[in-house]
Each structure stands twice: as structure tokens, then as C-alpha cells.
Amino acid sequence: MDMIFGVPAPLLFGQLVLGLINGAFYAMLSLGLAVIFGLLNIINFTHGAQFMMGAFVAWMLLTYLGIGYWWALLIAPVVVGLSGIVIERLFISRLYKLDHLYGLLLTFGLGLIIEGTFRNLYGSSGLPYRIPPELTGAWDLGFMFLPVYRGWVVIVALLVCLATWLVIEKTPLGATLRAATENAALVQAFGINVPRLVTLTYGAGVGLAALAGVLAAPIYSVNPQMGANFIITVFAVVVIGGMGSILGSIVTGFVLGVVEGLTRVFYPELSSTVVFIIMAIVLLTRPAGLFGRA
Amino acid sequence: MSLSRRSVLGVAAGAPLLTTSLSFRKARAQAQNTIRIGVLNDQSGVYRDLSGPGSTHCARYAVRESGITQAGVNVEVIEADHQNRPDVGSTVMRQWMDRDGVDVILDVPTSSVALAANTLVRERNKVFLCSGAATSDLTGPACSPNTIHWTYDTWMLANSTARAMVAAGGQTWFFVTADYAFGHALERDTTAFITAAGGRVLGSVRHPFPNTDFSSFLLQAQASRAQVIGLANAGADTTNAIKQAAEFGITRRGQRIAGLLVFITDVDALGIETAQGLVLSETFYWDLNDRTRAFTRNLGTMPGNIRPSMVQAGCYSAVLHYLKAVREMGVAAAKANGAEVVARMKAMPTDDQAFGQGSIRADGRKLHPAYLFQVKTPQESSGRWDYYRLLGETPADRAFRPMAEGGCALVRS
Structure with missing residues (x-):
């Protein structure tokens, strides 16, 4: 068996693929955060709870209504996105004029409340949700056994990331959004309903x-x-x-997934910390982040 | 951008601390005639369902069954969340014992927190009734005259599950181990059995606790070509690992998964489709016999409408026996000297609905039989919570590590 840095090559390639899969989740979650922060200047600490709500809505659709995975992919983001819109209108919209920390504390608190509520209703051990029959099975890549479902996750994540980036950077809608971020009053003067735009953006980020x-x-x-x-x-x-x-956020998400995967081979105990070590190094050398404008 | 990056990160880092929730009530005046039992466990994380509010529910039920209140003794049962962290747990326990007059620390899953409890309780001469934690060190090098290890331990799990797996032909093993005291102890005790039975351990990988994605670790286990992949972890870590092992086709390729610590709540979380065929060991199952069924019925509706786990049943059993000792000694004497109560508990035989008759050894080990179960197939199961088929029973005198092998200082002289 070929060895790379003392590790069997198939194992290393396997970890690279797995890293990409984890990276897909990181990328999708950080994308939503980046959209919300970029346009609303709100650090959305409720994001984890909203991710969890997406999974729970899918489970509820299946358990209570018999609606399967494919519809859940559409319905759950809409339902949770709507709940996000309610939260934005009721709470977050009151904080835009205040310091960022208020928004951060508010969303953090909301996240705790949502998690606590679900914990009281459904316990902590988790609920079973099966892989849809169309996506079960696995491909034998030679060096590893890749479940079809994981491949599907990477493809969906890449498409969603690409689409979001295109919408924000290349369309008139995205241009309006970016303009509203720079100077809301001016955009409003052009007859655009900025508060509604912001609300919908938050809903979309939550939907992601x-x-x-x-x-x-x-x-x-x-x-x-x-x-x-x-x-x-x-x-x-x-x-x-x-x-x-x-x-x-997209590029970093995928890259860090891979870095974390490799850490799991070379020094597993470090795998939960390695991201933060990189973060510390980046903050010391490039305080605005790898892709940020200072 | 006016937001400073440092403030964001500061809040992010501090976030877990803010969730600390202490649900104790202030000590009241009539302290002299009141026994205070503090249930310390995971109220918010991966071990919540197998311990959590269910343990408190069982402890309160034991107080009712004991009838001690009618005899004029007040018993208060309070609870707190240790978040599976020794620092958080230690802070709560110090407040409880030093300020709030708590006499008994009960449950304490997560071995690292339980070892901290073991020390703190001994220093203060209170009582530690451990149901939730697994490390066999509590009756070995760390044994204490103030501690009774009630429900199960890593040696008993290895003795029951690993022995059965090796006997069924699993000669080579690879461990996926939770990287803290419990995982290390379980791996160590299981390894001893495997090698004694002529098997071999090919390697192990340690994962952070808690962990969500196990695919990397499972891939390493797969690459080792071991016949059995031993999961030395618990709760949601185990269910995630089993779920993902099925996804990666590990069992279909001939490797077997040994869940070295699987609770009934984990089987429920996995769903019987995924969990079927899994071999596991417990010391209590709600549907084991008439007494356990009666116990489960009498408990009423558990928090979260679950069936009691062995950890929760252990909390009931331990409190019931403790209150018997208190009744014999009197409240004042029991509050004054924890080691004395524990000595009294060791001198009396135990008997309760959940574990039947048993005894407590000089090193603090509670003895009762261990059961080897297999998870039923969906066809065999009559519905939710009808999960186990009994494969075998290890009698109480052989279910736990012989006292002489533990290295407990209490029994050496």
C-alpha cells in the first residue's frame, strides 16, 4: 500500500473527501451568516438553532404529515425562514441603531430559548430520520466507500453556494441589497422599501x-x-x-473542512481545536480575515 | 465596521458559560431535620435523556416509596446541570455542600465529573451515590469510604459485552474512544478482556467529546481491517457513530460494531430499524420481570415520556437504600458523618423493585446481575420501547471486578 507521510494513501484520500463533505456544511452555514452580517450587520447567533429547526421541521413533516425528504427540502427552509422573518420584525429590527453587541446577545438568547424549548419537547437523545431511498447505497471509489447521500450533500451545497454568490454579486437585486448596506437612506430615496428588503434577506439567510x-x-x-x-x-x-x-465564507468553509479531516488522521485529539488555532493565526496576521476588506 | 472582532469572539467563547443554570433553592431554617439530596447530571446535553430530569423523577419516587416523610423526616431533592464539565460540576457541588447543606450527591454521569465529585464529597465527609458514571476507578484506585458506585461500570460492560463478542468470533478489535476519563477506562477494561480471551487490539482512535461527525474515525477503523469496531463512548456519540457506520456500509463489509455502552434511550434514538441486532449490556430493563414492570408503572409518566434507563433506575434504588440507613441512624447522625451512613448501607442487604436483591461491597461496589441483551428486529418488537431480547445473565458475584483486582486502598489492609 502506498504511504503518504506515514499514512496509507487510501485513508488519506478518504479523509480528503470526508473533509469536503463537512466543509459543505460549514460553507452553507457560514454563507447564511455572512449574508445576514453583510447586509444587516447582525451577528446571528440564532443560526445554530435555526439549522436545528430545519432538521426538526423535516422530521415533523415526515412523522406527523407523512411528507418525505424531497418536499421537506423545499418546505422546511420556507417555514423556518418565515419564523425568521417574524423574529426579525418583532425583535431584531428594533436593534439596528444600537451597538452590535445588543443584536448578538438578543440572537444568542433567542437561540438558547429555541433549543431549550425543543429539548423539553423532544429530549436530547435525538430522533431517527432515514436517508431517502433514492439516495441510499454507496459508490466504491477504490480508496473508499462513499455513501451516495454524502455526495449529494456536497453537490447541493456547491450549487446553493454558487447561486447565492451569483444573486448577490451579479444581479440587480443583489446590487440593490449591497447598495442598501452602504447607504440605506439614499436607496430609500430611490423608492425602494429598505426595511422590507432587510427582512427578506434575514429570512433568506435563515432559510439557508x-x-x-x-x-x-x-x-x-x-x-x-x-x-x-x-x-x-x-x-x-x-x-x-x-x-x-x-x-x-464559502472557500474557507470547504478548506477548513478538509484541514479538519486531515487533522483527524494525523492527530485526532486536535481535530476539535485546529480551526481555532487557524483562526488565531489569521487574526494575528490578517485581522480582516483572508477575504475581508479592512 | 464599528464592531470589534475581539468582542464577537469574546462572546462566542463565553457562550457556554452563560448557559450555566443552577436550579437550587436556598437552604431553609428547619435544616436540622431535613435530608438534602442533590441530583447532579446533564440537563442539557448528550446525556440528558439517560440521566437528566428522569433521574430526579426516580429519586423523588424513591423518597415517596420509603415512607420516610411520614416518619417525620423532610427530604428535599434538588437538581442542577453540570454540562458534562468537571469545573462546572465542582462549582455546583461546593455551593451545595458548603452553603446549602446538601448531604448526598446523586447520579453524576460523565466520569471526569464523577471523579471530581468523589474527591469533593470525601473531603467534606458527605455521601456520593454514583449511578450515571462508568469508570471502574471509582471502586479501584479512586475508591472512597464516602462513595457507592451503584448501577454499572466499565469492567462490567467489558466483562459482559466484549466477552460475548470474542466468544462469537470477534478476535481483532479497533476502538473508537471518547477522549476523556470514561472512554479511556472503558477501552482499558475491554482491552484486558480481549487479550485475556486470546484476541488482539489492532489500534484505536480518540475523538473529542462530544462529537458529531464520526466518518473520519470510522474510516480509520475500517482501514484497520479489525473484525470488531468497539465504540468506547456513550449517548448521542454512540448513536451518531452507529448511524454513520451503517451509512458507510461498514457492517455490510463484514466488520461488526460493538456498542460497549448503549442505553435504551440510545436505541430509541437510533430507531429499531438501525439498531436491530445490536448486542449490549445493561443492569436494568423496564420489561425484564414483574417487579421492573411494576416499578416502571408506578413511576408514572417520566419527563419526556421515556422509559427509565438503568441510570435513572439506579438513582431510585440508591436513594431508597440510603433512606433506609438514615432511618436506622437518625437524621442528625446521618447528616454529621457521611462515611458512617455509607458503612451502614454496606452492612445492610439491598432490595428494591428495579434491581431486586443485592448487596454493597467494602470497596463501594453495589452488586447485582448484569444482563446481555440483543435489540429486537422490527418484526419482533410490539412497539416503541419493546426493544430487548435477553441473551444471557451474569450473576451478581461475577458481574463486577473481583475486589482484590481493583487496587482499592479500603480493602487492602
């Missing part, structure tokens, strides 16, 4: 988190703390990529 949640449901157990496990890492991803940078 929920979509990631639905994608995660068949892989991880659907449980109230599933978002909390991800969210701190994802924040590190956003910081490394540069706060608010869409492209930065």
Missing part, C-alpha cells in the same frame, strides 16, 4: 441554515444540540474568511 439542517437530518441524529455543536466552528469559519465576505 434550515436547508443545511434538512440535509444534515439523515446523517446526524436530529437533536436539539445539533446546531450548537456546529455553530462555534462556523463562526470561526466566518471570522477566518472575513466577516460578511460571501466568497470568503
Whole structure:
């Protein structure tokens, strides 16, 4: 068997693929955060809870209404996105004029309340959600056995990331959004309803988190703390990529997934920390993040 | 951008601390005639369902069954969340014992926190009734005259599950181990059995606790070509690992998964489709016999409408026996000297609905039979919670590590 750095080559390639899969989740979650931060200047700490809600809505659709995975991919982001819109209108919209920390504390508190509520209703051990029959099975790549479902996750994540980036950077809608961020009053003077634009953006960012949640449901157990496990890492991803940078969060998400995967081979105990070590180094050398504009 | 990056990160880093929730009530005046039992466990994380509020529910039920309140003794049962962290747990316990007059620390899953409890309780001469934690060190090098290890331990799990797996032809093993005291102890005790039975351990990988994605670790286990992949972890870590092992086709390629610690709540979380065929060991199953069924019925509706786990049943059993000792000694004497209560508990035989008759050894080990179960197939199961088929029973005198092998200082002289 070929060896690379003392590790069998098939094992190393396998970890690279797995890293990409994890990176897909990081990228999708940090993308939603970056969109919300870029346009609203709100650090959305409810994001992990909203990711979890996406998975739970998928589970509820299946359990209570018999609606399967494919519809859940559409319905769950809409439902959770609507709940996000309600939250934005009721709470977050009152904080735009205040310091960022208020928004951060508010969303953090909301996240705790949502998680606590789900924990009280559904316990902490998790709920079973099966992989849809169309996506079961696996491809034998020679060096590893890749479940079809994981490949599907990477493809969906790449498409969603690309689409979001295109919408924000290349369309008139995206141009309006970016303009509203720079100077809301001026954009409003052109007859555009800026508060509504902002509300919808928050809903869309939350919908992205929920979509990631639905994608995660068949892989991880659907449980109230599933978002909390991800969210701190994802924040590190956003910081490394540069706060608010869409492209930065996508690229960093995938890259850090791979770095983490490789750490699991060479020094498994470090795998939960390596992202933060990188974050510290990036902050020391490039305080605005890899893709951020200072 | 006016937001400073440092403030964002500061809040992010501090986030887990803010969730600390202490649900104790202030000590009241009539302290002299009141026994205070503090249930310390995971109220918010991966071990919540197998311990959590269910343990408190069982402890309160034991107080009712004991009838001690009618005899004029007040018993208060309070609870707190240790978040599976020794620092958080130690802070709560110090407040409880030093300020709030708590006499008994109960449950404490997560071995690292339980070892901290073991020390703190001994220093203060209180009582530690450990149901949730697994490390066999509590009756080995760390044994204490103030501690009773009630429900199960890593040696008993290895003795029951690993022995059965090796006997069924699993000669080579690879461990996926939770990287803290519990995982290390379980791996160590299981390794001893495997090698004694002529098997070999090909390697192990240690994962952070808690962890969500196990695919990398499972891939390493797969690459080792071991016949059995031993999961030395618990709760949601185990269910995630089993779920992902099925996804990666590991069992279809001939490797077997040994869940070295699987609770009934984990089987419920996995769903019987995924969990079927899994071999596991417990010391309590709600549907084991008439007494356990009666116990489960009498408990009423558990928090979260679950069936009691062995950890929760252990909390009931331990409190019931403790209150018997208190009744014999009197409240004042029991509050004054924890080691004395524990000595009294060791001198009396135990008997309760959940574990039947048993005894407590000089090193603090509670003895009762261990059961080897297999998870039923969906066709065999009559519905939710009808999960286990009994494969075998290890009698109480052989279910736990012989006292002479543990290295407990209490029994050496």
C-alpha cells in the first residue's frame, strides 16, 4: 500500500473527501451568516438553532404529515425562514441603531430559548430520520466507500453556494441589497422599501441554515444540540474568511473542512481545536480575515 | 465596521458559560431535620435523556416509596446541570455542600465529573451515590469510604459485552474512544478482556467529546481491517457513530460494531430499524420481570415520556437504600458523618423493585446481575420501547471486578 507521510494513501484520500463533505456544511452555514452580517450587520447567533429547526421541521413533516425528504427540502427552509422573518420584525429590527453587541446577545438568547424549548419537547437523545431511498447505497471509489447521500450533500451545497454568490454579486437585486448596506437612506430615496428588503434577506439567510439542517437530518441524529455543536466552528469559519465576505465564507468553509479531516488522521485529539488555532493565526496576521476588506 | 472582532469572539467563547443554570433553592431554617439530596447530571446535553430530569423523577419516587416523610423526616431533592464539565460540576457541588447543606450527591454521569465529585464529597465527609458514571476507578484506585458506585461500570460492560463478542468470533478489535476519563477506562477494561480471551487490539482512535461527525474515525477503523469496531463512548456519540457506520456500509463489509455502552434511550434514538441486532449490556430493563414492570408503572409518566434507563433506575434504588440507613441512624447522625451512613448501607442487604436483591461491597461496589441483551428486529418488537431480547445473565458475584483486582486502598489492609 502506498504511504503518504506515514499514512496509507487510501485513508488519506478518504479523509480528503470526508473533509469536503463537512466543509459543505460549514460553507452553507457560514454563507447564511455572512449574508445576514453583510447586509444587516447582525451577528446571528440564532443560526445554530435555526439549522436545528430545519432538521426538526423535516422530521415533523415526515412523522406527523407523512411528507418525505424531497418536499421537506423545499418546505422546511420556507417555514423556518418565515419564523425568521417574524423574529426579525418583532425583535431584531428594533436593534439596528444600537451597538452590535445588543443584536448578538438578543440572537444568542433567542437561540438558547429555541433549543431549550425543543429539548423539553423532544429530549436530547435525538430522533431517527432515514436517508431517502433514492439516495441510499454507496459508490466504491477504490480508496473508499462513499455513501451516495454524502455526495449529494456536497453537490447541493456547491450549487446553493454558487447561486447565492451569483444573486448577490451579479444581479440587480443583489446590487440593490449591497447598495442598501452602504447607504440605506439614499436607496430609500430611490423608492425602494429598505426595511422590507432587510427582512427578506434575514429570512433568506435563515432559510439557508434550515436547508443545511434538512440535509444534515439523515446523517446526524436530529437533536436539539445539533446546531450548537456546529455553530462555534462556523463562526470561526466566518471570522477566518472575513466577516460578511460571501466568497470568503464559502472557500474557507470547504478548506477548513478538509484541514479538519486531515487533522483527524494525523492527530485526532486536535481535530476539535485546529480551526481555532487557524483562526488565531489569521487574526494575528490578517485581522480582516483572508477575504475581508479592512 | 464599528464592531470589534475581539468582542464577537469574546462572546462566542463565553457562550457556554452563560448557559450555566443552577436550579437550587436556598437552604431553609428547619435544616436540622431535613435530608438534602442533590441530583447532579446533564440537563442539557448528550446525556440528558439517560440521566437528566428522569433521574430526579426516580429519586423523588424513591423518597415517596420509603415512607420516610411520614416518619417525620423532610427530604428535599434538588437538581442542577453540570454540562458534562468537571469545573462546572465542582462549582455546583461546593455551593451545595458548603452553603446549602446538601448531604448526598446523586447520579453524576460523565466520569471526569464523577471523579471530581468523589474527591469533593470525601473531603467534606458527605455521601456520593454514583449511578450515571462508568469508570471502574471509582471502586479501584479512586475508591472512597464516602462513595457507592451503584448501577454499572466499565469492567462490567467489558466483562459482559466484549466477552460475548470474542466468544462469537470477534478476535481483532479497533476502538473508537471518547477522549476523556470514561472512554479511556472503558477501552482499558475491554482491552484486558480481549487479550485475556486470546484476541488482539489492532489500534484505536480518540475523538473529542462530544462529537458529531464520526466518518473520519470510522474510516480509520475500517482501514484497520479489525473484525470488531468497539465504540468506547456513550449517548448521542454512540448513536451518531452507529448511524454513520451503517451509512458507510461498514457492517455490510463484514466488520461488526460493538456498542460497549448503549442505553435504551440510545436505541430509541437510533430507531429499531438501525439498531436491530445490536448486542449490549445493561443492569436494568423496564420489561425484564414483574417487579421492573411494576416499578416502571408506578413511576408514572417520566419527563419526556421515556422509559427509565438503568441510570435513572439506579438513582431510585440508591436513594431508597440510603433512606433506609438514615432511618436506622437518625437524621442528625446521618447528616454529621457521611462515611458512617455509607458503612451502614454496606452492612445492610439491598432490595428494591428495579434491581431486586443485592448487596454493597467494602470497596463501594453495589452488586447485582448484569444482563446481555440483543435489540429486537422490527418484526419482533410490539412497539416503541419493546426493544430487548435477553441473551444471557451474569450473576451478581461475577458481574463486577473481583475486589482484590481493583487496587482499592479500603480493602487492602
